Amino acid sequence: MKQTAPPLPEITLAATAFAALGSEQRLAIVRRLVRAGPEGLTMGDLGNDVGVTGSVLTHHLKQLVSAGLVAQRKDGRRILSSIDHTAINALSAFLVAECCADVAWDLSENGHNHG
Template sequence: MKMNAPSPRDALLPDLSVEVAASTFAALGSEQRLNVLRQLVRAGPEGLSMGELGQRAGVTGSTLTHHLKILAQAGLVAQTRRGRSIICAAVAYEELHALADFLIRECCADATTPCEVHRDD
């Protein structure tokens, strides 16, 4: 069995269990939620107002509120009040890296030929 050498980043990332990964993937299991999170990741730590987020993601009103609630329960986003605005921001960058790493950590581990896919660490 081929074993991939751990990267320096592996030591910094939380090791996800299958249950945690499945729960987080479930929160991202909607095209609209995934797009909302992508917009927040693009915006960076300063986040976006609800109005701007809705406009960028193409989701508004109670639907946006519903999706943000699910993403917040999964620990992926946070909402803070700034004056009269609610600012939403992605807050779980390390967890998102760990989620992606969960899928590729054992890439080609059982392959009999060398893997053509290389991780950028």
């Protein structure tokens, strides 16, 4: 079956996001921010929760912000980091958009696939 490539901007954005997630520490940061919800976390709380602090945390957050996965905002003297749920949902949708597209399903035989 002929495969169709996703539009270039979509695949470029996905590749950028996956590259940013290619570090265990950055993945831990994203997972923690997903759990925190839309309010996000302060740099101190985030760093303590994932075991990454100081300039290393700043470096990782810069990568995630650049990839569009994390947003940062000032709250008085604090900087809050939060996940960009739209970007995370788009990345998930990219992964499953063509799920099982090349598999022929025969629902008449107990739902088993036959290739």
